[in-house]
Amino acid sequence: MPEYETHDFDVIVIGAGGAGLRAAIEANAKGLRTALVCKSLLGKAHTVMAEGGVAAALGNVYPEDNWEVHFRDTMRGGKMLNNWRMAQLHAQEAPDRVRELEEWGALFDRTKDGLILQRDFGGHRYARLAHVGDRTGLEMIRTLQQKAVADGVEVFMEVKVLRLLRDADGVVSGAVGYWRPSGEFVAFTAKSVVLATGGIGRSWMYTTNSWESTGDGVAMALWAGADAIEMECVQFHPTGMVWPMSVRGLLVTEAVRGDGGVLRNSDGERFMFDYIPEMFAAETADSEAEGDRWYDDHANNRRPPELLPRDEVARSINSEVKAGRGSPHGGVFLDIASRLSAEDIRRRLPSMYHQFKELAGVDITAEAMEVGPTCHYANGGVRVDADSTATTAPGLFAAGELAGGLHGSNRLGGNSLSDLIVFGRRAGIGAAEFAEGRTGRVTVDEGEIASTIEAALAPFERDGGESPYDVHHDLQTTMQDLVGIIRTGSELEEAMGKIEALEERAANVSASGGHQYNPGWNLATDLPSMLTVSRCVAQGALNRKESRGGHTREDFPRPDPEMGSVNFVQGIPTSTTDTSGAGGTPSVRSITITPVPIPVMPDELKALMELKEAY
Amino acid sequence: MADEIVRQYVDSASTTGNVTMNVWRGDAGGGSFVEYELEAKEGEVVLDVIHRMQATQAPDLACRWNCKAGKCGSCSAEINGKPALMCMTRMETLPAGEPITVAPLKAFPIIRDLVTDVSYNYEVAKRIPSFNPRPKTTDELKAGGYRMAQIDVERSQEFRKCIECFLCQDVCHVIRDHEENKTTFAGPRFFARSAELEMHPLDVTDRRAILREEQGLGMCNITKCCTEVCPEHIKITDNAIIPLKERVVDASYDPVAWLGRKILRRTKASVAEARATSPVNGPPAVQPDAAVRGIPTAVGG
Numbered sequence: 013m014p015e016y017e018t019h020d021f022d023v024i025v026i027g028a029g030g031a032g033l034r035a036a037i038e039a040n041a042k043g044l045r046t047a048l049v050c051k052s053l054l055g056k057a058h059t060v061m062a063e064g065g066v067a068a069a070l071g072n073v074y075p076e077d078n079w080e081v082h083f084r085d086t087m088r089g090g091k092m093l094n095n096w097r098m099a100q101l102h103a104q105e106a107p108d109r110v111r112e113l114e115e116w117g118a119l120f121d122r123t124k125d126g127l128i129l130q131r132d133f134g135g136h137r138y139a140r141l142a143h144v145g146d147r148t149g150l151e152m153i154r155t156l157q158q159k160a161v162a163d164g165v166e167v168f169m170e171v172k173v174l175r176l177l178r179d180a181d182g183v184v185s186g187a188v189g190y191w192r193p194s195g196e197f198v199a200f201t202a203k204s205v206v207l208a209t210g211g212i213g214r215s216w217m218y219t220t221n222s223w224e225s226t227g228d229g230v231a232m233a234l235w236a237g238a239d240a241i242e243m244e245c246v247q248f249h250p251t252g253m254v255w256p257m258s259v260r261g262l263l264v265t266e267a268v269r270g271d272g273g274v275l276r277n278s279d280g281e282r283f284m285f286d287y288i289p290e291m292f293a294a295e296t297a298d299s300e301a302e303g304d305r306w307y308d309d310h311a312n313n314r315r316p317p318e319l320l321p322r323d324e325v326a327r328s329i330n331s332e333v334k335a336g337r338g339s340p341h342g343g344v345f346l347d348i349a350s351r352l353s354a355e356d357i358r359r360r361l362p363s364m365y366h367q368f369k370e371l372a373g374v375d376i377t378a379e380a381m382e383v384g385p386t387c388h389y390a391n392g393g394v395r396v397d398a399d400s401t402a403t404t405a406p407g408l409f410a411a412g413e414l415a416g417g418l419h420g421s422n423r424l425g426g427n428s429l430s431d432l433i434v435f436g437r438r439a440g441i442g443a444a445e446f447a448e449g450r451t452g453r454v455t456v457d458e459g460e461i462a463s464t465i466e467a468a469l470a471p472f473e474r475d476g477g478e479s480p481y482d483v484h485h486d487l488q489t490t491m492q493d494l495v496g497i498i499r500t501g502s503e504l505e506e507a508m509g510k511i512e513a514l515e516e517r518a519a520n521v522s523a524s525g526g527h528q529y530n531p532g533w534n535l536a537t538d539l540p541s542m543l544t545v546s547r548c549v550a551q552g553a554l555n556r557k558e559s560r561g562g563h564t565r566e567d568f569p570r571p572d573p574e575m576g577s578v579n580f581v582q583g584i585p586t587s588t589t590d591t592s593g594a595g596g597t598p599s600v601r602s603i604t605i606t607p608v609p610i611p612v613m614p615d616e617l618k619a620l621m622e623l624k625e626a627y
Numbered sequence: 628m629a630d631e632i633v634r635q636y637v638d639s640a641s642t643t644g645n646v647t648m649n650v651w652r653g654d655a656g657g658g659s660f661v662e663y664e665l666e667a668k669e670g671e672v673v674l675d676v677i678h679r680m681q682a683t684q685a686p687d688l689a690c691r692w693n694c695k696a697g698k699c700g701s702c703s704a705e706i707n708g709k710p711a712l713m714c715m716t717r718m719e720t721l722p723a724g725e726p727i728t729v730a731p732l733k734a735f736p737i738i739r740d741l742v743t744d745v746s747y748n749y750e751v752a753k754r755i756p757s758f759n760p761r762p763k764t765t766d767e768l769k770a771g772g773y774r775m776a777q778i779d780v781e782r783s784q785e786f787r788k789c790i791e792c793f794l795c796q797d798v799c800h801v802i803r804d805h806e807e808n809k810t811t812f813a814g815p816r817f818f819a820r821s822a823e824l825e826m827h828p829l830d831v832t833d834r835r836a837i838l839r840e841e842q843g844l845g846m847c848n849i850t851k852c853c854t855e856v857c858p859e860h861i862k863i864t865d866n867a868i869i870p871l872k873e874r875v876v877d878a879s880y881d882p883v884a885w886l887g888r889k890i891l892r893r894t895k896a897s898v899a900e901a902r903a904t905s906p907v908n909g910p911p912a913v914q915p916d917a918a919v920r921g922i923p924t925a926v927g928g
Contacts, residue, residue, distance in 0.1 A: 053691070054749065055791055056699045070771070111772045117758035117827065119780045119787060126774030144784065150698065151787060162757035169749075193738050222693040256670020262696050367696060370715055371672070481682040525687025528654065529739040532686030 014465040016188070016197035020454070021047045021166075022447045023440075024202040026173050026187060027229060029057035030149075030432030031412025031439065032208030033156035034109075036165045038440025039206070044447055047200065048160065049168040049189070051209075051224050055157045058210050058222050059432065062149025063265035063363065065131055065141025066433070067426030068106035072127040074138040074310065079103040081137050084620045086427060088291070089135040089321045090391070090420020091561040092576060093242065096613040097398035098418040102427070102434050109433035110142050118155040120144055132270040135321040135424040137295075138310065146265045146363050152429055171198060172537060173228065174595070175464045176205060176236040176408065177456040182586065184236055184407035186456045188464050192534060195527025197465050201454045203447035206401075206439045207233055207394065207410045212246075212545045214484075214538075216387035217492035218261035220249060226538040227545030229414035233394045234544060235597055237586040238403035238410070241579045241608075242392030243545065244552030245421040245562040248497045250325035252386025254343035259371045261386040264346065264364060266425040268381075269318045271360050272307055273348040275329070276380070277337035283344070284317035287328035292320055323422040323561050326385040330497055333384065343384035349377055385497050390545075391423050391562050392416035392552070395581060400442035401435055404583075407446060411439035421561025467596030471536045477522030480536040487514050487542060495550050500566045504554040511547045511600055518543055518594035540595040547600035552580050555605055578607035643667050646718065647726040648676060650688065654739045660728065661685075667718050673729065674702055674713035677741075689740035697858055700792030704741050705730040710794040710856045732797040747809055748793050751817050756837065760829040775828045786823035786867060788859045789816065795853035795863055801846050812843035815853035815863045822867035825874065835878040838871055845872075 023039040025032045028050035040046040050057065069082040083103035087094050110128065114120065120142045121129040130139045144151040160167070173189035177199070186201040209229030213221025230240055251264040269275075277283045288296045296317050297303035303316025318325065329344050339345050348357055354377035358365050361376070368374040368381060393416035394403050401409045412432050419427060471477065494507035518540065523533035552563075558572035559565050582605050584598050593599040646667045649660040663684055667676050674692055681688050692702040695714045702713040707721060707728055721727050735743035760773075767773050795815035801808050813821070821838055824830045838844040851864040861867075 052693055053701065053745070056693045056701050058694070060699045060790075061694050061696065072772075107771070114773055115760060117760070117824075117830075119775075119784050119827070122775055122777040122780060125770075126776055127770060127772055129777075144787070147698070147788065150790065154787065154789075158752075158757065161753055193742070193744070222695070222699070224693060257668065258671045258675045259696070363698065370697070371717070372670070479682070479686060481686060485682070523686070526739075529689035529742050530687045531681055531689060 014197060014462060014469070016199050016461065016465065018199045018201065019047065021045045021200065021202045023047075023204050023206065023443045024049060024187065024200050025206040025208060025443075027057070027208035027210060027412070028054055028167070029059035029208065029210050029412060030152055030156060030429060031436035032057070032206070033153070033160050034433050034436025035206045035208055035409075035411055035440040035443065037156065037160050037163060038437045039444045040160070040163050040165045042441070042444040044444050047166045047168060047202075049171050049173060049187070049200065051172050051192070051228075052170060054167050054169050055153055057153060058225060059149045059153045059429070061220065061222070061263060062152070062429055063146040063263065064133060064267035064270065065143030065148045065426050066106070066110055066152065066429035067133065067136060067140050067424065068110040068142060068430055069103060069138075069140060070107045070110065070128055070130060070142065072123050073130040077138040077140060079107075080620050082106070082140065083617070085136050086418070086424060087420070087621065089424040090422050091571065092420065093245070093560060093579070093610065094420030095398055095417035095611060096617055097611065098435075100617065101398060101438070102418055102430060105434045106430040109430065109437065113152060113155050113433070116155050116159045118151050120151070131267060132307075132319065133266055133425040134269065134319040134325065136426065141270070141426040143267070145359070146267050146361050148429065152432075168198070172534060173232065174468055174537060175460070176232050177201070177460055178236060179455050180457075182237065182406065184405055185454045188461045190468065193529055195530065195533075199456070199461050201456055203450040203454055204407050204409065204443040206443045207408065207414060208412045208436065208439065209414050211413045212390045212542075212549070213387045215487055215491045215542050215546045215549075216496070217488040218252065219387040220252060220261060220263040221387070226542045227390075227414075228538070228541040229410065230390075230393055230548070231541035231544035231597070233403055233405065233408060233410060233414075234548075234582070234584050234603065236405045236408060237584070238405035238408055239395040239581050239583040240393060240548055241395045241416040241581050242421065242552065243390070243416070243548035243582060244556050244580065245391035245560075246387060246549055247322060247389035247391050247423055247562045248326045248385040249388035250322055250329050250385055251346055251383040253367075253372065254339070254382045254384045255341035256372060262367070262371070263386070263388070264381060264383050265361070266322070268346060268348050268361060268364060271348070272351040273318070273346050274316070274351065275318050275325070276345045276347055277332045278339060279337055282318075283332050283337070284320070284325065284328055287324065287331070288317050288320070289324060292324070296320065321422055321424060326497060327564060329383070329385055339382040341382050343382040345380040346383045347380040349379060354378075389413065389423055389428065391419045391421060399438065400445070401439040402442055402446070407450075409439045409443045409446070411435040421563060463596060468537050470595075471521050471523035471533060472527075474520065474522045477520045478517055480518070480521045480523070480532055480539060483514055483517045483521060483539060484535060484542070487511075487546060490514065491546055491549070495546070495553060498564050498566050499553050501554065504550055507550040508547070508554065511543060511550060515543050515594055515600050519592070537595060540593060540597045543594055543600055544597065544603070547603055548582050551603060551605050552582065555580050555607070577609060579610050581606050581608045643669055643718070646676065648680065649726050649728040650677070650680070650740070651730040652688070652740050653737065655737050658737070660730075662726070671718050672714055673706055673716045673718060673727070676718065677713060677729070689738070689742045691742055698790060700790030700858075703732055703792045703794050703797065705732060705797075710797045712792060712794070712858050715858055732793065734797040734799070734803045735793075745793055748791070748796060748814070748816065751813050752820070754841070755813075755817060755820055755824075756832050756834060758824060758827070758830055759832040761831050773829060779828045782826045782866075783823045783828075785861055786819040788861055789819055790859060791816065792858060794856040794858065798852045798856045800850070800852065801843070808843070808846065811841070812846050815847070815868065817842065818844060818847070818871060819861060819863050819867040822871050825871065833878075835875045839875045839879060844868070844875060
């Protein structure tokens with residue numbers, strides 16, 4: 013029996029980005045013994061990378077803005093695949109959550125009246141994003157981190173969680189993982205568990221995501237009997253850096269376009285005017301002159317097409333590059349230099365200025381940036397109840413990027429940060445209420461802990477196995493080439509097979525060296541989650557035979573109303589005893605997929621879709 | 628597929644040739660520099676080369692990193708002796724043809740290779756009295772949020788740019804060369820945090836006595852090493868530490884200010900109250916309007 017330490021709490025929250033921190037603050041405030049467990053140091057989670065702002069209909073810049081318009085924008089941005097109730101709660105509660113951050117010390121940029129300033133972003137009818145220059149995520153995570161520390165939330169930093177634990181009745185009752193600095197194992201028991209582990213981007217070669225975004229939460233939820241939805245709808249952000257290769261994929265904030273930046277091809281044309289889809293034609297400028305006037309006068313002009321939702325812009329850039337009108341390094345040009353003064357650029361986009369200057373040697377106040385699509389965000393994720401964030405596995409709650417539903421098939425910029433605080437809080441409440449209602453001693457299966465630890469240590473026992481780095485590299489190549497921004501049935505079939513082959517390789521990797529802070533071994537233990545979520549994306553993409561939002565099929569280029577009326581729900585039967593996958597997890601072959609009708613929107617909300625003032 | 632086009636650039640990224648890297652390997656028990664020779668490509672940063680080293684030669688080489696964009700402050704190291712972020716140090720800025728040394732931060736205990744135990748910083752953070760805002764005015768309650776002028780928030784915003792890379796803590800000679808000072812010295816990162824709160828338009832806690840008595844502000848002799856290494860270009864010495872020193876001096880030694888406090892009653896919370904807001908001492912207990920209500924306060928603020 014391998015050794016491990018144990019800790020008992022009422023609620024454990026796994027993941028310490030915006031959603032995890034907010035959930036922990038809430039559960040702790042309810043008087044429950046709460047632990048926050050995270051894979052990196054506190055304050056380093058991917059939320060820190062969010063740049064442009066947090067969307068909330070505060071109405072500080074446009075008093076006519078309100079939750080109804082925000083709700084409508086979110087639903088349309090998601091091509092109506094969203095869970096309407098999540099979109100409603102999100103739009104209604106975001107303003108209070110943003111003001112709450114201010115009460116906890118956040119310092120957003122101000123309007124002339126001294127209120128929180130809001131900026132324009134794609135798909136939002138009004139200037140709606142509260143922000144701090146272009147480092148809003150840092151402001152948010154620091155505020156929440158400081159609040160959680162001040163409130164006395166207990167934090168377990170640099171702990172990689174391997175598996176969730178269930179009691180004899182199948183109720184989620186804890187988790188097991190290891191301390192990265194020591195390599196020693198740790199088990200938690202808890203009356204309820206919140207997952208807030210973020211995204212899945214590390215399965216692709218070019219991504220805005222950090223190494224942590226390996227889909228641990230989605231995978232662990234599936235292994236524990238929860239469902240995932242819309243995993244095929246991966247968001248490719250239209251503007252990532254493309255050169256040098258060292259930074260290919262690194263995020264260039266949408267705020268560049270929100271603040272006036274325009275996209276041009278190698279012929280110098282603002283090509284986005286050629287790609288305005290029917291759905292947004294009525295609210296999009298059809299001339300450069302009108303688009304330019306809109307920045308100062310939203311009431312009498314329509315928005316420029318550079319501010320269409322992200323899926324539209326990413327596909328358009330992809331098409332321009334394919335047509336041979338790309339920039340020298342396979343992107344297009346994003347020009348802010350000719351649109352704002354150098355001083356304004358440095359003030360409004362300071363981290364973009366430094367990022368390009370220091371990493372690419374480009375002065376964005378004088379030259380255009382080269383940008384192209386980059387894997388950015390999981391629109392789908394763990395299936396949750398809108399009000400409580402409860403998953404379909406009892407005792408398990410989920411919030412933030414790893415939860416699906418709110419964003420439908422495509423998330424609007426700025427809606428991720430508001431998602432974190434709205435549903436992070438709700439997850440804290442949901443988990444706290446579940447914990448309070450749970451009676452009796454929490455028990456977990458010690459045999460499951462032992463087998464998880466043994467499987468995790470197996471790479472050290474194997475001699476001459478493959479390097480986990482090679483398997484990861486090949487997975488990234490597979491997903492980038494076959495499950496990228498534009499997909500076809502034959503390539504997705506090929507990807508399904510390749511993922512199965514990669515799973516076999518991952519089950520036989522070796523690790524060398526000691527247990528202490530060993531990145532090769534750590535990567536070996538991340539591979540099972542990466543393979544599981546990659547399979548979900550490929551399988552979902554194969555089944556969704558239409559193009560919608562973040563999911564584009566070359567062989568089914570149009571939206572299909574029938575496909576648009578269902579969510580693809582994925583899961584692993586709880587009865588499975590399969591451990592043939594990597595790291596002793598159920599094989600990716602055991603993931604099932606079922607179309608389930610999307611929840612029907614009440615008539616009063618349907619009416620909002622046609623809001624006149626929303627155009 | 629557009630990815631074929633991308634692949635073209637992967638291949639065309641010219642190799643700048645082989646580089647020699649001297650990387651410190653070891654743990655708390657000791658270690659030494661180990662030489663690695665490997666290729667580097669155009670436009671790469673030190674972290675790219677470290678990653679290639681892990682993938683090809685040293686799979687167990689420990690280093691922290693997250694965003695690889697200078698925004699999370701995880702990959703701090705000492706590159707050719709200078710504290711810097713590995714993700715923001717381009718290879719071409721280092722002397723060509725010479726071995727490059729990469730060592731862990733010196734001010735903190737080694738865990739393994741380039742990873743150090745930075746828990747000191749998290750402990751100091753816990754001892755800083757938390758943010759303590761004034762109540763909203765009637766107008767603000769109606770408007771829904773606090774009113775603050777942009778010019779007033781900008782001073783604190785400068786310090787809130789901090790990514791907690793702890794390079795300033797690493798380079799500060801008060802703790803770099805004197806482990807024993809860690810119990811009585813908060814360090815530049817946390818002086819910036821205190822400055823941020825002192826200058827926050829809403830915060831009502833007076834932190835000056837704590838800075839003087841518990842956080843060792845006086846031990847800083849403004850050599851500006853912290854400012855020099857800050858990847859966020861925060862003017863830690865000029866804009867945080869020196870103004871804090873001035874405030875502390877005013878509070879402690881200015882006879883006019885002393886007399887003023889005697890006559891007028893302070894409006895900021897006292898040390899004892901501020902102390903009570905520190906998470907290590909339990910939940911926040913400050914009544915922002917204590918002074919207004921005439922509740923006696925402890926001296927020293």
